[in-house]
Amino acid sequence: MKLDSIDKKLLEELQRDCKQTNKELSAKLNLSVTAIYERIKKLERSHLIKQYVALLDKKQLDLGFMVFCHIKLTQHSEKHIVEFEAEATKLQEVLECFHVSGEYDYLLKVVVKDMQHFREFMMNKLTSLQHIGSTQSSFSINEVKNTTAVSL
Amino acid sequence: MKLDSIDKKLLEELQRDCKQTNKELSAKLNLSVTAIYERIKKLERSHLIKQYVALLDKKQLDLGFMVFCHIKLTQHSEKHIVEFEAEATKLQEVLECFHVSGEYDYLLKVVVKDMQHFREFMMNKLTSLQHIGSTQSSFSINEVKNTTAVSL
DNA sequence: ATACATTTACGAAAATTTTTCTAAATGAAA
């Protein structure tokens, strides 16, 4: 769908805080409450807004240890790819899994409590996946920027 | 703060859909609307819930090209690190930036429209940052899993 | 076990927000 500048501002606001009331948004964007309401509904219907989610503080949940795992498969047939992806998706520690170009086949973002838990994840879950060739892990030393919001 | 099993279920729900009404949540968790309300407020006050955000469909926004950039700095003094991080944070194409262990110093998640735009980003923004040594880019071929929700 | 303090839960009422409806305004196409 086509977006005008008001839609864009609206989306920027909702990406920052989707629990704002239509009244608050109408004040910021100089529109009536109903106009805001209708625009949001339209953005939802078009699935441009995919989801409204709560973001949690991983530190407080004892999930402050983030690891990026670069993975090579042993083979690259359709069958192997499909099977690996299905299994990787099931792992709760894996928040993100991308098939990527370059030296490695996959890049995973893994979240666990600490190094001990990562060791367990590595041994019991990751390396026991089918078709895994090699893995190379990078630990997050510092989260410099981490946003879900894109610029419009 | 300490979480019981109800809090955990509540957080799982809110990570999936934070716009559910307290009435809907009260039905799912077998609690009164007020109990749900008080528990959510407590989770917000403790900052365990950091933010409520709308997630957008990047494809529809012409931001369907994702690249992971591995970056080495020329030097690793505090000054260089601070300066690089400040500049990287400012770049709108960079959604995530992590200081990581291993062969490279930083891992960036970059979102742009297509290869042409990535080329421009690379030439005009990334490689013109101060203190950049080398970069190695991995293109996302397929988004296998990409969630903001952690398991509790 | 008893007493006390704290937390948690509930239902009703109040305040606010969402949603619907109708009419006016705006814009595009014939």
Place this chain on the structure above:
DNA sequence: TTTCATTTAGAAAAATTTTCGTAAATGTAT
């Protein structure tokens, strides 16, 4: 310009959030 479709606005209705008073449950110390 006229017509048709879309967008906006304001008011009313419906639904939800928030507050409040009170009761039940839980935990702690004596």
